[in-house]
Amino acid sequence: MDIADYTSRDATELAALISTGQVSAAEVHRAAAAALDQVDPQLGAIAGERFDHPLDYHESGPFCGVPFAIKDLITHAAGIPQRNGSRLFGPGIAYPYDNHLMTRFRRAGLATMAVTTSPELGFNATTEAVAYGRPTRNPWDPERSPGGSSGGSAALVAAGALPFAHANDGGGSIRIPAAACGLVGLKPSRGRITAGPDHADPLLGLGIEFAVTRTVRDCAALFDAVHGSEPGDKYLFPAPNRPCADLITQELPPLRIAFSTTALDPSRGIDPECVHAVRAVADRLAAMGHHVEESTPTIDAAAFDGQTSMHGAAS
Structure with a gap:
């Protein structure tokens, strides 16, 4: 699989190719690594260095082997330093455990290849933290910002280097970059995506975890894969009656x-x-x-x- 073939496909299609044996996960990862290495020198969207190998993931997940990245804020993976876009944390704090959403990302089969940039502590509508040494740029126009605070994730997804990536939103941090980069940006309802065990209500309940995607079907399928509560969460909602991936194909009555x-x-x-x-x-x-x-x-x-x-x- 070459870069052009890889970047032309969304996560749903990549997962189907891998699961049917038409392409191996390793081939997809090599194409993703090449794409990331090609665009990041100009975009400045990766916090630190791309991982030499994707983080471990479950091979039974619906997105088995599909490349992914996590934002340098809130969600964290065991042993991976997190800086929250701030020099306050020095080289970063490496938690000894995954938070609940990271566990769900792994369970979904996502192959995490990098950590993406965030403005300092997520409090900005642009992504240009001094901690990273350079601003993050919009792939449509490098003279402009991809928005924030999930600007690093949005820039890589909009550039085609990743089919989707982790993002979070308090006052627009999923929706602003999605608008600036031409992506699908859903901020789920409070309590639908767990923020535990480290947080109950990030940003007084405004902070919500999820992702930015290139297609609606990826957004729906990823939500199906990672939504839900964990023991100790503040909110407990019943599961949706039907998968979101089914709902997007349902014909709507006139609105x-x-x-x-x-x-x-x-x-x-x-x-x-x-x-x-x-x-x-x-x-x-x-x-x-x-x-x-x-x-x-x-x-x-x-x-x-x-x-x-x-x-x-x-x-």
Whole structure:
């Protein structure tokens, strides 16, 4: 398997090729390593060095042998230093155990090949921590940021070097990089993905663990593989009635959908390309049989930004 063949396939297809013996996991790993080595000098998305060999994984998992990476924040693997994007942790703290989600990643068969960059402690919408010595760049335009805080994972997935990668989200850290890099970015509901045993409610409950992917089917199948509670978790939800991977092929009844291309704050413009993209999606939804209409809510932008209360306090 060469780089072009590898990068053209999502995780679901790679898993199928490996499971049917059309390609070996080792061949896929070699192609992934070559792809990572090719793009990272420009992107700066790997924290430290790529692993010489993928971390151990279960060969019975649904994504057996599929290349993956974990972000340098919250989720950790036994013996792998974690810096959280901060010089405060020096060369990193190597936990002697996997956290629960890392255990689930291994159980799913994911072959972890690297740790990806994060802004310091995850508190930024760009990924340019001083700890790594260079900013992380967007593969679509290296002069721009991939967003944050899961910018390293998003950059590698958008570049095709990985089919998907671990990410987490408190105030947009999955969704912002997904938008900036053209990826699928799902922030699951609180409690659906375990953050234990080290955390109960990261970031006062806002912090959620999951991933960024290139396809919706990978997103759904990965969620099916890793969701659920562990002993000691704060939340316990029943499992979904059906796998998410089945739901994405289910035909939806007609929905009522509203969209807007008007800025909530009139003083701020909207890029015409963004307007075009929103209208294209609206047209696509209408063609699928949904009832779609343009409707802009009335919002006092100054009050929302706190300007009114600030001016009142000053007066």
